[in-house]
Amino acid sequence: MRRIIGTTVALLLLTFSLSPSAAAGEVDVLGVAVNGEGTVARVTEEKTAQLAQGKDLHGQVVATPMEYRVELACPVLNAPQTDAACQRAVAGCQVNGQQIGSGFLYDIFARPRGSTQPWVNVGSTCFAAQVPGAAPTVTLAMLRDAMHNTPWATASISTQPVGDVTLVGLKTFYRVNWSSQGYEPGEVEAIDPARMLGRRVEIRPKVDHFTYVFGDGATFGPTRSPGGVYPNGDITHAYPQTGSYAVRVDTTFTADFRVDGGPWTVIPETVTVTGPVTTVTVKAARAVLVN
Template sequence: MPPDLRQQAATYRPVGRPATAEFTTASPCGQGPDSPSEATNCNWAITACVNARGGGPGPLSRVYRRPVDTTGAATGPWELIGQTCYPDAVPGAQQPQLTLAMIINAFHLTPWAKTQITTQPVGNKTLVGLATYYQVNWSTAGYQPDEVNTVNLLGYQVDIRPRLDHFTYVFGDGDEFGPTKELGGVYPSGTITHQYLKAGTFTSRVDTTFGADFRVNGGAWTPIPDTVTVPGPGTAIEVHTAENRLVQN
């Protein structure tokens, strides 16, 4: 709640004296007497406070005040006195409010699909100096890009739709490739290849960085201002040395 609204609240509730006014908030997310008609603006209200001056958890909400007598009974209509990114701090506000922080936390808790890799030559075996082709395959468990995960937050249906931000290929020998959105592929047209310079067994993997969009109660999709990086499971790549020699017949 901005300082000016805090000061107004204090003016109408002096220490040791009966309150002369009461306050409430109206959120586009459906809390407050005039909110239901604005439900489609919920996503906007949640994200509006991210870059607002002074920030705040949101959602951006209107603040109303009405006069009361010494018994607490209303003596006049609600009056709009401003808006705030701190609705939970308004005296008499409905608590708690759905916030972007709650949605980001749910995003981080998404059960992600993992990126498993296959290589060519087949069998995850290759030769020193040979171009080894990598291909990404998604696990069947967990959420891939564009597969919607629905969670319930404070009674709201919040849909989280992951999207691919990028891959990072980790080859196990100290070399990496990325960021890229390439899924790789097989010989000869695969777009991700690597040459190992010495023999040995190397643990390779593909790490996936997800972004996501969210919507509340079927509203418009809105980007989540955060990403999550999910390491893929390791795959052992055996690298061998091939030797040739001339034999006199």
């Protein structure tokens, strides 16, 4: 299995430009892994493991003992679109829907041991746990587990006309209301550090989509609309006959995460929460003559 993964990784290099501090002399000393275009490359598990053997990423014995650290591969930490930039950390260790290594791409930084020289990016890896001296790293499996154990807020339905009573053929408006308990979109959950190797990990849920279930066999979705009220609400339904209907909205969540206050990065996972039922009563209108 290791041979297959290593070959796949080698064929699917993800690259970015070398730091300006990585002068030619530093590249020679630090053993920066570069691809054919001269940019820092993602390296295999075997090459990453060479660092613990006193070798560089090319397999050459280093003359100067080195120290290393790793960072989640978000190359533009202060850019307006930081979230988009950090997708490299997720996409870099996913091949054909399969996870490689920890599931997240980490940049490897090196410098001579005990020196105050600037850290130099020498490569990127999906196997950050193999980098000697690096702090423990959070894995995709850990985040998926935390996400599935998040107490999500539930979305219930309110209708207009008010009182959950409407008439046959009348356009009825639907709106999402969040429960007071649980985490709704935009709220931040701090995960117990004991579950995250001592790291401070936060999860921020967001809606991937809603699916509205009207109780008469009709549904609407997927959509990101939370609905609204008359006259501008965009989630509506008209019932063809009288009766009582079990109406609900199912919410499919995704989430972002960050480690130790770093940039937010999406978790490639979704969780669907079934909403509570609201009973909508549909009546027939009849004409009455009055004096």
